[in-house]
Amino acid sequence: MVQFSEENLAKVKEIIARYPEGKQKSALLPLLHLAQDNFGGWLSAETMDYVASLLQIEPIEVYEVATFYSMYNTKPVGRYVFEVCQTGPCMLNGSDNIIEYISKTLSIQPGETTADGLFTLKTAECLGACGYAPMMQLGKHYREHLTKEKVDAIIAECRSAAAANN
Amino acid sequence: MAKATQLNTMGRKLLLEKADVEGIRFYDVYRREGGYRSVEKALKTMSPEEIVEEVKKSGLRGRGGAGFPAGMKWSFIAKPEGVPRHLVCNADESEPGTFKDRYLMEFIPHLLIEGLIVASYALGSHATYIYIRGEYAWIPEILEQAIAEAKANGFLGKNILGTGFDCEIYVQRGAGAYICGEETALIESLEGKRGNPRIKPPFPAIKGAWGRPTVVNNVETLAAVVPIINEGGDEYAKIGVGKSTGTKLISACGNINKPGVYEIDMTISVEEFIFSDEYCGGIANGKRLKACIPGGSSVPILPANLLLKTAKGETRYMNYESLSDGGFATGSMMGSGGFIVLDEDQCVVRNTYSLARFYRHESCGQCSPCREGTGWMEKLLLRLEKGEGKISDIDLLWDIQSKIEGNTICPLGDAASWPVAAAIRHFRDEFEWHVTHAAEAQKRNYGLAHYADPIHVPA
Numbered sequence: 001m002v003q004f005s006e007e008n009l010a011k012v013k014e015i016i017a018r019y020p021e022g023k024q025k026s027a028l029l030p031l032l033h034l035a036q037d038n039f040g041g042w043l044s045a046e047t048m049d050y051v052a053s054l055l056q057i058e059p060i061e062v063y064e065v066a067t068f069y070s071m072y073n074t075k076p077v078g079r080y081v082f083e084v085c086q087t088g089p090c091m092l093n094g095s096d097n098i099i100e101y102i103s104k105t106l107s108i109q110p111g112e113t114t115a116d117g118l119f120t121l122k123t124a125e126c127l128g129a130c131g132y133a134p135m136m137q138l139g140k141h142y143r144e145h146l147t148k149e150k151v152d153a154i155i156a157e158c159r160s161a162a163a164a165n166n
Numbered sequence: 167m168a169k170a171t172q173l174n175t176m177g178r179k180l181l182l183e184k185a186d187v188e189g190i191r192f193y194d195v196y197r198r199e200g201g202y203r204s205v206e207k208a209l210k211t212m213s214p215e216e217i218v219e220e221v222k223k224s225g226l227r228g229r230g231g232a233g234f235p236a237g238m239k240w241s242f243i244a245k246p247e248g249v250p251r252h253l254v255c256n257a258d259e260s261e262p263g264t265f266k267d268r269y270l271m272e273f274i275p276h277l278l279i280e281g282l283i284v285a286s287y288a289l290g291s292h293a294t295y296i297y298i299r300g301e302y303a304w305i306p307e308i309l310e311q312a313i314a315e316a317k318a319n320g321f322l323g324k325n326i327l328g329t330g331f332d333c334e335i336y337v338q339r340g341a342g343a344y345i346c347g348e349e350t351a352l353i354e355s356l357e358g359k360r361g362n363p364r365i366k367p368p369f370p371a372i373k374g375a376w377g378r379p380t381v382v383n384n385v386e387t388l389a390a391v392v393p394i395i396n397e398g399g400d401e402y403a404k405i406g407v408g409k410s411t412g413t414k415l416i417s418a419c420g421n422i423n424k425p426g427v428y429e430i431d432m433t434i435s436v437e438e439f440i441f442s443d444e445y446c447g448g449i450a451n452g453k454r455l456k457a458c459i460p461g462g463s464s465v466p467i468l469p470a471n472l473l474l475k476t477a478k479g480e481t482r483y484m485n486y487e488s489l490s491d492g493g494f495a496t497g498s499m500m501g502s503g504g505f506i507v508l509d510e511d512q513c514v515v516r517n518t519y520s521l522a523r524f525y526r527h528e529s530c531g532q533c534s535p536c537r538e539g540t541g542w543m544e545k546l547l548l549r550l551e552k553g554e555g556k557i558s559d560i561d562l563l564w565d566i567q568s569k570i571e572g573n574t575i576c577p578l579g580d581a582a583s584w585p586v587a588a589a590i591r592h593f594r595d596e597f598e599w600h601v602t603h604a605a606e607a608q609k610r611n612y613g614l615a616h617y618a619d620p621i622h623v624p625a
Contacts, residue, residue, distance in 0.1 A: 018293075018295075018334075018336040018338075019376075020250070020293075020376055023357070023376050025357065025358035025359075026356060026357050026358045026376075027358065028358030028359075029300075029338065029339065029340065029341050029355065029358060030338060030339060032341065033300070033339060033341065055358075057358075061358075061359075064360055065358065065359060065360055068343065068360040068361065068530075069300070069340070069341030069342045069343050069361075070341070070342035070343065070527075071300045071301065071341040071342035072341055072342075086520070086523075087262045087463075087520060087521070087523075087524045088262045088263065088459075088463050088506060088517060088520050088521050088524065089262060089263055089419045089420055089506050091516070091517065091520045092420050092421060092506070092508060092512055092517065093420075093421075124301075125262075125344070125523075125524045125527045125528065126260060126261075126262040126344070126463075126524060127301050128259050128260060128264065128265045128268050128299065128301065128302065129265060129268075130262065130263050130264070130265050130417065130419035130420075130425075130504065130506070131265055131417060131418065131419040131425035131426050131427070132265075132425070133419065133425075137301055137303075139303075140303040140304050141303070141304055
């Protein structure tokens with residue numbers, strides 16, 4: 001069953017308190033981030049229903065928001081999600097080559113996850129790192145000035161982190 | 167290209183002057199360097215109305231892209247009895263080419279918090295929100311730490327500096343939607359909904375977040391309130407030229423030697439900005455300048471000749487008026503300050519396709535001209551880029567963009583139309599070449615062509 005820890009429930013309470021009385025729905029985006037971080041990197045129907053119950057809103061109000069914003073995954077993703085920016089300035093600096101290289105190296109197309117469940121490759125639209133292109137988002141942080149060598153190093157880093165945590 | 171003039175302007179810096187000071191991210195250093203003086207001055211010696219007046223006098227224009235006078239925007243806020251008002255900081259920086267607010271929040275977060283406190287006092291906001299794009303996932307912690315430090319030192323919370331003014335600042339992350347940079351979409355998102363822009367009026371100043379009077383300002387705009395209060399609106403207005411007062415952050419990217427965030431005082435020429443070592447350091451890899459999108463992806467792209475000189479043959483400067491000189495026929499816009507440079511080997515068709523894909527992805531889908539039109543433009547541009555297009559596709563693109571523009575609830579429709587229109591307006595021969603030389607266009611780019619040729623100015 002989907003259930004936040006006591007610590008996260010306290011966090012939920014603190015988030016809801018940021019908004020006017022009776023406007024707890026405003027906490028929806030932060031709560032979906034918290035839920036995605038805590039329940040496997042994606043939002044299942046069960047997770048979304050749980051968030052709806054916490055905010056005392058209808059499940060449909062959660063679904064329509066979760067499907068609108070690109071950062072919420074409504075399907076399972078790999079443990080490491082490579083979100084490579086492909087918009088204008090990144091494209092001018094070779095993002096297409098980086099996407100192609102990752103695709104070839106991991107044998108997956110954008111939108112796909114490797115068979116071992118370790119990596120998902122996604123293309124992203126402008127992430128606000130145009131001066132440090134090409135780049136990708138990996139979890140909470142950006143990896144910038146990407147080269148093939150850097151991509152190799154990032155993949156190796158993820159593999160060893162995964163091995164260490166298993 | 168003529169050798170760049172190496173003018174050493176030593177332009178004034180108001181926002182990033184201290185950005186390199188070791189430890190400036192933290193309260194103690196920021197305070198030691200003179201931080202939070204504007205809060206003391208504003209809350210202890212000025213009325214809210216006097217602050218609005220100073221901001222009006224400063225001539226500060228919204229730094230998010232629209233360039234609307236900030237003081238005037240503040241003066242519109244309704245003050246019905248017993249209804250709370252809110253200030254919301256727009257940190258949803260998502261316009262391709264723009265990464266200045268990120269820099270400011272990451273490296274000198276207290277400057278934003280300081281500006282927010284003064285602005286909150288001026289507007290009567292006791293609960294102020296920073297809405298930051300979700301992908302900047304590591305920045306909320308930086309901001310929240312700055313907020314906690316400010317609070318611990320009496321600059322936030324109850325009875326700030328003993329003046330009786332209460333204020334809290336909260337940070338909310340978005341979740342990946344360019345449209346939430348539009349202020350009414352941002353408000354919807356803040357309320358926990360899809361980011362669908364609202365029909366205006368009512369404007370947020372009357373009915374904003376939770377139906378309450380709300381002002382939404384960009385990060386850089388709010389940070390600029392600090393020097394305005396410290397030095398006075400009149401002093402601030404002396405910097406710059408005409409209606410381009412103060413300093414502006416420019417995030418420079420694309421094919422240049424020194425991409426990054428620069429603070430300029432809006433009196434330097436575009437040529438100096440691109441070629442001087444103080445700023446972009448010239449075109450990367452010794453190549454030549456082909457084109458530039460000077461104010462974020464939405465603003466018209468200009469070929470090198472029209473970028474450096476106006477159609478009248480005058481020097482073009484990095485300010486609101488000069489960048490828009492000539493209107494859309496021969497000019498562009500300052501926009502958000504996202505400065506994207508294309509070298510001679512870049513393909514304008516491909517670049518336009520990339521931007522069209524962005525707008526299709528980011529259209530909220532509410533208005534049919536935008537929802538359908540952005541996807542249609544993307545398809546046509548991809549076809550042309552792949553050498554499978556027809557000449558009539560170029561005319562069709564023109565037709566579609568003209569039917570999106572002005573026919574949508576929010577400016578995303580315009581933002582999607584302008585790049586396509588400007589690319590065809592100035593680079594039509596390159597689009598046609600993709601049709602007439604389809605096979606060749608798959609192997610090489612059109613190149614610099616005549617885009618950097620001197621402008622013919624009729625006598």
